[in-house]
């Protein structure tokens with residue numbers, strides 16, 4: 325089945341030239357691209373559904389790239405940043421849609437970890453409908469082969485290990501803290517109280533009920549994915565729907581992703597080993613754990629973490645040997661010149 329192994333990369337569009345980028349991507353040996361059509365900050369085209377990214381300034385950064393990519397024979401999956409949406413215009417008009425932590429503080433006022441961590445709450449029906457409209461708008465506007473969820477989760481209740489030292493107040497152990505614990509908005513609290521008879525702010529950490537509360541929140545993410553995907557499939561049965569997800573071993577507890585239950589066509593687990601203080605071999609373990617369960621995955625590899633050609637080659641080979649359907653590289657443009665050479669050579673070998 326070697327011939328059917330998929331070779332893809334996520335692609336940033338801001339400040340780029342579509343024609344030369346597509347040419348270069350194709351020459352590196354990629355057959356599929358995931359251009360970032362909705363970025364953190366908003367759509368990179370004039371959208372009727374969400375205010376545009378402030379830096380896009382009314383322009384369409386997507387159209388030409390998609391046209392060039394199709395002309396070059398690449399498959400195109402629109403990369404859509406879904407729930408993380410820092411956008412001053414939207415924050416002020418839809419303040420209630422944003423997540424609230426256990427202390428009752430909205431992420432609009434005090435975003436956790438980084439200033440752009442402003443997230444929409446997946447429990448809200450309006451958020452599910454808005455995201456659906458966004459997906460359908462992208463499918464209407466562009467000749468794409470698929471639509472791709474990213475940032476489809478709550479903010480990290482637990483950060484990947486290597487990132488914990490970077491932010492003040494973050495415990496180094498797997499311990500939840502109220503200021504990083506979302507979502508306790510009105511809708512989440514009321515819905516959970518209705519179903520379980522208890523206000524989640526009252527639930528002690530470490531209790532059985534808290535486990536239930538984790539699962540409940542993961543279910544809100546799952547329901548959002550299913551809501552959007554089912555409507556996309558109804559309107560565009562031929563489109564592939566996929567998602568960028570956290571590694572299976574941490575997805576549920578870190579970011580409330582129970583992604584094996586989402587029912588999508590393909591998952592791209594982001595096996596970015598250094599974030600987890602792991603070596604390249606860990607990519608093999610995680611890839612096997614997902615593919616071994618029969619989950620359709622394309623292994624997400626962060627190119628910049630590769631220290632040599634041999635590491636790059638290993639990562640791609642681990643993906644191939646794990647039973648995964650492909651490899652997805654994060655991200656074009658590659659941040660170091662030698663990475664292009666390594667990627668091209670390693671892709672040619674699988």
Ligand SMILES: [Zn+2]
Pocket residue numbers: 423424445446447507508509510511512513
């Ligand atoms: Zn909420």
